[in-house]
Amino acid sequence: MLADIKGLNEECGVFGIWGHPDAAQLTYYGLHSLQHRGQEGAGIVVTDGERLRIHKGSGLVNDVFSKGELEGLIGHGAIGHVRYSTAGGNELANVQPLLFRSQTNSLALAHNGNLVNANALKHQLESQGSIFQTTSDTEVLAHLIKRSGYFTLKEKVQNALTMLKGAYAFLVMTENEMMVALDPNGLRPLSLGMLGDAYVVASETCAFDVIGATYVRDVQPGELLIINEDGLTVDRFSTSVQRSMCSMEYIYFSRPDSNIEGINVHAARKSLGKKMYEEAPVEADVVTGVPDSSISAAIGYAEASGIPYEIGLIKNRYVGRTFIQPSQELRELGVKMKLSPVRGIVEGKRVVMVDDSIVRGTTSRRIVKMLRAAGAKEVHVRITAPPIAHPCYYGIDTSERAELIASKHSVDEIREIIGADSLSFISVEGLMEGIGRSNSEPNCGQCLACFTGRYPTEIYPDTVLPYEKELV
DSSP, rough: OOHHTTTTOOOOEEEEEEEBHHHHHHHHHHHHHTGGOOOOOEEEEEEOOSEEEEEEEEEHHHTTOOOSSSGGOEEEEEEEEOOOSSSSSGGGGGSEEEEOOOOSSSEEEEEEEHHHHHHHHHHHHHHTTOOOOSSOOHHHHHHHHHHHSSSHHHHHHHHHHOOOOOOEEOOOOOOOOEEEEETOOSSSSSSEEETTTTEEESSSHHHHHHHOOOEEEEETEEEEEETTEEEEEEEEESSOOOEEEEIIIIISSSSTOOEEETTHHHHHHHHHHHHHHHHSSOOSSEEOOOTTTTTTHOOOHHHHHHBOOOOOEEETTOOOOGOOOOOOOHHHHHHHHHHHHHHHHHHOOOOEESSSSSSSHHHHHHHHHHHTTTTOSSSEEEESSSOOOSOOSSSSSOOOOOGOOGTTTTTTHHHHTTSSSEEEEEEHHHHHHHHHHHHHHHGEEEEEEHHHOOSSSSSOGGHHHHHHGGGO
């Protein structure tokens, strides 16, 4: 939904292409399709086989590349990044890709995710003489690669990756090759495609559709792909893998036209809406979804219930992120700026409001209030994620535990706080069935940590706020 107000943000998106003369231009279009994954900064690094060139900046992709900067990015290989900051501040130095130059060769990095042992590794590296130029956890990998005692770059990268813990989809590029790596739990989505003879990698398959590339397969947990003039080589840096894809990718983050592990995101959300009706039916006159990520689920709920789906809430697409500030008072004002109820649809009606999640409760309370002010007779809230009661340490900005409303309130208490006539969250079992996961898989192939508190990796003490350590 409205991520900047709600406090629910994905860290970033990555895109890479190798073997195409218009690599930078295609990367620009790829990043544009991934803009929903990060709006605070964007950048592209390109290689012509002899030198890496970079342009990056703060803001949206269109803003960063608005003055002809792409014309100077000439080459056959490129990696790009859109950023929302969780690890490291929102500073230009932290905007990716990060580029490092040395006497031997240059190295560019783009990263989606969050390293839970980044602080521990930084302390270790600094004690060995490393000096960090950013506050981003991504820079840790560059130092580990440079300090590795192995001879070949592939061996250096493999060795460095084994030291990382957490969620990461990495693109690594030198003058002569591009490497692609996904963490052993596969917490973030990452796919491989082809555009003619060129190889393409992206956080979401919607980026392939935009440039006319063909999806080949998902990058597997623990894989290391090496792409150069000889083609594609598939290797591994870890054989101890357990797929734990972030469930919020299906529920909220990814675009509806993307596919994750063969599952279409729109179809998954629509199925979640149908499952939500099975678990929590209600008599009503109209079903509406909170734009944009909840529309698919609302359609599913309407189809399953037989209650008409209507556009009961309109999103103002011309309000930028800079208008929204992190105080609760301004968040509530921001909801009103971004959303408007359609009085002619909801007035005098019993409304089912379908949304993807509740984090703080601020947004839901404001929307319910707006619907009532527009004349809704009843407002029944249906949430297609289980209650978010635990922080995420893998690159999603779910607030600290103290701000998560479900960590300290029952469902009925939350219903009263947001002012709804009824409130239901989908069950974890309903979530898995809706997505289409088999319960026979270990952890069902999904990361459910923000719902259950069971994290797929070790959580290091310095990644947890002091008063929360005893709760992890």
